[in-house]
Amino acid sequence: MINIQSLTFSYRKNKPLFENLQLRLEAGHIYGLLGKNGAGKSTLLKQMAGLLFPDSGTCEVLGYPSAKRQPAFLREIFLVPEEFYLPKVSVKRYVNTYAPFYPNFDEAAFYNYLKEFEIPKDQQLTEMSYGQKKKVLISFALAANTKALIMDEPTNGLDIPSKSQFRKVIAAAVSDDKCIVISTHQVRDLDNLIDSIVIIDDHKIIFREDVQTVTDKLSFKTVSRIEETTGVLFADSNLRGHTVITRNAGQEQSKIDMELLFNAILTNHKPIQEIFN
Amino acid sequence: MQPNNVFNVRRMQLYLQKHFTDHYRFYGMGMLVIFGLMTGIAVLMILVAREPFRRMSELVPFYYIGLFLGGLLFTSRAFNELGSKEKGVDFLMLPASQFEKFITLFLISSIGYLLFYHISSYLSFKIIEGAQLTALNQKIERNYDLLDNPKEKVYVYYGYVILQAAFLLGATYFHKYSFIKTVLSVFIFGFALWLINCIIVTLLFGFGQEFWKRSVPFLLVAKQEVGPSSWHSTVYLIPEWLQNTYLFTIKFVIAPVLWIIAYFRLKDQEI
Numbered sequence: 289m290i291n292i293q294s295l296t297f298s299y300r301k302n303k304p305l306f307e308n309l310q311l312r313l314e315a316g317h318i319y320g321l322l323g324k325n326g327a328g329k330s331t332l333l334k335q336m337a338g339l340l341f342p343d344s345g346t347c348e349v350l351g352y353p354s355a356k357r358q359p360a361f362l363r364e365i366f367l368v369p370e371e372f373y374l375p376k377v378s379v380k381r382y383v384n385t386y387a388p389f390y391p392n393f394d395e396a397a398f399y400n401y402l403k404e405f406e407i408p409k410d411q412q413l414t415e416m417s418y419g420q421k422k423k424v425l426i427s428f429a430l431a432a433n434t435k436a437l438i439m440d441e442p443t444n445g446l447d448i449p450s451k452s453q454f455r456k457v458i459a460a461a462v463s464d465d466k467c468i469v470i471s472t473h474q475v476r477d478l479d480n481l482i483d484s485i486v487i488i489d490d491h492k493i494i495f496r497e498d499v500q501t502v503t504d505k506l507s508f509k510t511v512s513r514i515e516e517t518t519g520v521l522f523a524d525s526n527l528r529g530h531t532v533i534t535r536n537a538g539q540e541q542s543k544i545d546m547e548l549l550f551n552a553i554l555t556n557h558k559p560i561q562e563i564f565n
Numbered sequence: 566m567q568p569n570n571v572f573n574v575r576r577m578q579l580y581l582q583k584h585f586t587d588h589y590r591f592y593g594m595g596m597l598v599i600f601g602l603m604t605g606i607a608v609l610m611i612l613v614a615r616e617p618f619r620r621m622s623e624l625v626p627f628y629y630i631g632l633f634l635g636g637l638l639f640t641s642r643a644f645n646e647l648g649s650k651e652k653g654v655d656f657l658m659l660p661a662s663q664f665e666k667f668i669t670l671f672l673i674s675s676i677g678y679l680l681f682y683h684i685s686s687y688l689s690f691k692i693i694e695g696a697q698l699t700a701l702n703q704k705i706e707r708n709y710d711l712l713d714n715p716k717e718k719v720y721v722y723y724g725y726v727i728l729q730a731a732f733l734l735g736a737t738y739f740h741k742y743s744f745i746k747t748v749l750s751v752f753i754f755g756f757a758l759w760l761i762n763c764i765i766v767t768l769l770f771g772f773g774q775e776f777w778k779r780s781v782p783f784l785l786v787a788k789q790e791v792g793p794s795s796w797h798s799t800v801y802l803i804p805e806w807l808q809n810t811y812l813f814t815i816k817f818v819i820a821p822v823l824w825i826i827a828y829f830r831l832k833d834q835e836i
Binding site: 334337338339340341357358359360362363365366367369371372373375376377381385386388389390 | 567568569570573576579582583586587590649650651652654655657658659660661662663832833835836
């Protein structure tokens, strides 16, 4: 679906942001692109969307070179940027103007998503708050039924109930022929949503595994005394005790703690990486 | 079915519709301002100063100023979306080809503006004439034909088309303050051409008589021969075939070349 090969890119000469980057994302998955601020997440998404061009290497979506921005490519990809533009029109007018560009747009689904997000469909976009506008855009992006859906920090600006609504609608929207990529630095927002993790740090992809493999190989638990736990790969202390990551030697089933894994990999990813190699 | 990735009439129609949805306020205001200024100032002059326009040629300078100033200002805003990251993403990610987007904006800023401006000028002239007839009982003599007598007047429009193409190209380079930056660039380019001409003329004719002062760039050089009791000028003119080449280039080459460059610049835009 999304195929990045030997991608090199720099904003300034002699200061490459990506060097020889390889990434392959398949349909039927929700990928969480995680990284600190400035790690290069948005730049990578822009490469996928064809808003930035590789200095060398290729970035293809559904076999189309994204940099060419051909209509056949654009109608099968939707980008929800962190900062976005919506014209000063009503929701209905917006749909009438933009929807015909997307051949698989589902108008009924769009209004259902709006209902889910509790957005009145007769409201003018200009009268909406930032969060409401973002929900309209997310609803439109999902209803457009594009094969690739990429979202840059989609939960920024959403209140707590809306974040939960967001997870619900995204989980319902995924299908075997769709690839959803969500970038965020607020990893907790993607709990229970993503099925594959891509961690980007210092402009490199340092970790890429699906959630099932992570929970097969690692165990996430909370312990009261860290000294009594063997094989701790990473630990974080809080009021309830210590949340730890250990090697899952006994094939126990545990729930992934996305934030803990993220912090563990950013702090010292080698021991964890060795388990996956 | 695989869509045509370069041009599709339906898609362009949809893009046009989308463009007007985004910009109808700006276009409406702009049209009102231009029409209002053209008509309002002249009618006020008639009604307040009670000074009639005797001939059409007295109004023509306003027409040319409006044509160039309005048209070029309008053209320089053609790719205004690219000046904002949010609007730029919306513009570039919309599923229409870059060619369709370019052609739409090109048609609106060239033919669209000319059409509006000439209808507006005609209506404005009729209102001015009507106001003058009512207030001062005096008609405006039709002594100026825009495209005829002498025929060289048509070159004003060739000039306009070339400048319009330059400002369209400027709009793809400068996303903010495009008009001012393009004006500056045109001046710098003109100055560079003049400088090159001075160097060539000096190399060919020598420095002594400051021939560069008495030349029309890339066209002619005048040489003054001063005798004891009289003087005369010898004019060195480029050959006729070169003059014809110049004319052909001005009429049919410069503007299309600038449009093509502008199109490729648009294709290369990154956000």
